Ligand SMILES: Nc1ncnc2c1ncn2[C@@H]1O[C@H](COP(=O)(O)OP(=O)(O)OP(=O)(O)O)[C@@H](O)[C@H]1O
């Protein structure tokens with residue numbers, strides 16, 4: 395099957411990239427075998443989750459150039475679907491996750507269809523708005539716990555429970571999300587070479603040209619947005635089982651949306667490794683700030699300042715992020 | 730039955746009438762040039778035919794089917810491809826990837842799109858540029874890439890908007906050969922907007938002249954070149970005085 399072959403084929407990258415990627419992969423796989431703090435483990439899991447969020451964002455935001463600042467609403471849909479189904483009906487993760495993805499995709503069609511008639515900044519702003527609206531709905535909706543949110547209590551289960559994804563030790567969560575991460579990379583490697591991937595890159599370049607090449611620009615965006623959404627919702631479901639306590643203010647905040655977009659842009663929007671690099675830089679910073687500086691009064695807002703600086707640096711120096719710099723250097727070497 | 734028919738096409742931009750009651754038709758296999766001074770409405774006419782702009786009034790019929798109200802991508806899928814006058818691919822797609830976007834109209838398989846794109850690049854003698862970004866290339870090569878991309882969609886009618894603008898005589902020879910190849914060997918019907926008269930005169934079966942949004946003349950190149958109305962409108966009085974009426978290189982973009 396050609397799709398599978400494309401997903402597994404990384405041969406268009408220079409050998410150096412593949413060696414680095416291979417080494418990083420091995421480090422990830424063996425990481426839990428070495429002594430580590432629970433803080434390091436939690437950061438690692440966050441990093442993998444945010445890499446996946448970033449990959450989802452990268453389809454529509456990076457390859458398609460449609461800046462999306464509302465990804466948190468899909469984290470919420472996934473997390474809530476899984477939590478509600480588990481708590482109320484004891485439905486396992488592996489069933490609730492695809493159902494959550496399905497809900498997320500439906501919601502993405504409902505808002506994506508009209509929103510993609512908007513251009514540029516208006517789209518970005520509209521995604522923020524819909525995300526906040528959904529958060530507000532969850533905050534007053536009793537069925538999903540309203541503002542109190544939901545709590546998954548592990549005592550009811552017998553960890554390690556692989557069906558419901560309830561574990562006592564983080565290492566289980568680590569390997570589950572690492573599996574998702576590798577699958578995510580393969581999917582994105584297929585996506586960037588797929589017909590839809592090419593169409594999006596053409597749309598990002600010039601919509602009129604794309605149209606005149608037979609591309610239904612609106613539909614291509616709606617479809618890709620659904621893919622992005624499914625990715626994010628999947629990790630949202632995982633989030634519910636891992637964190638075990640979800641509330642709208644936490645799970646669906648604007649911070650999350652912005653962090654997802656920012657990470658992907660910092661690493662390199664529209665490139666395979668971009669979101670991973672971005673998460674690799676930002677998540678440790680974020681965890682560190684939260685753990686150490688956040689404790690000192692008066693430094694609570696410092697992460698926002700850092701984000702703002704990063705946005706400025708990206709727009710001033712290299713819109714295509716860290717990976718853009720790497721490619722620029724390579725191009726210069728070649729010529 | 731004509732291949733492309735345009736009936737009484739009118740296009741207004743607010744108070745400006747960019748195309749006024751234009752009618753013409755083209756047969757399959759023809760090679761027709763559309764000429765006229767800057768701002769005559771040539772590009773607008775292309776935009777209306779290819780579905781990028783809605784027309785104010787009039788009808789466009791392609792291959793026996795009315796396409797007036799279709800979207801640009803629907804028109805393209807019916808076999809009508811076009812290039813753009815001002816367009817430099819600024820994105821991160823390199824040359825072969827650009828051409829593949831065109832090829833993906835006809836196939837879902839990347840391997841097939843890639844093979845076809847490679848073939849087209851070879852055909853147009855730009856296969857050595859496959860891995861460059863389009864923005865890195867000189868203008869002449871960029872124009873060939875936009876042509877190659879359009880050809881990738883396997884069109885029956887190819888509309889080229891000023892592919893020779895800004896090229897030197899050598900490069901014009903090159904593009905002339907490419908257009909001939911597309912028309913003669915690939916069997917694609919071609920319509921081109923061109924200011925470079927030398928090219929128009931050499932290649933066209935027929936020439937249509939626009940001025941201030943109206944069609945002012947239509948005929949074979951020799952007749953058009955001698956038409957006093959055309960010479961006056963298009964080339965200006967000074968040109969007539971200095972050259973007496975035959976070929977010239979039009980200015981600008
Ligand atoms: N999208 C638009 N909105 C408003 N006016 C437009 C638009 N496109 C073109 N026009 C106007 O319509 C007229 C015809 O423009 P058009 O681009 O079709 O001319 P052209 O014959 O292609 O000229 P050139 O040789 O310079 O390319 C011009 O006056 C132009 O300013």
Ligand SMILES: [Mg+2]
Nearest residue numbers: 771772773814
């Ligand atoms: Mg024009």
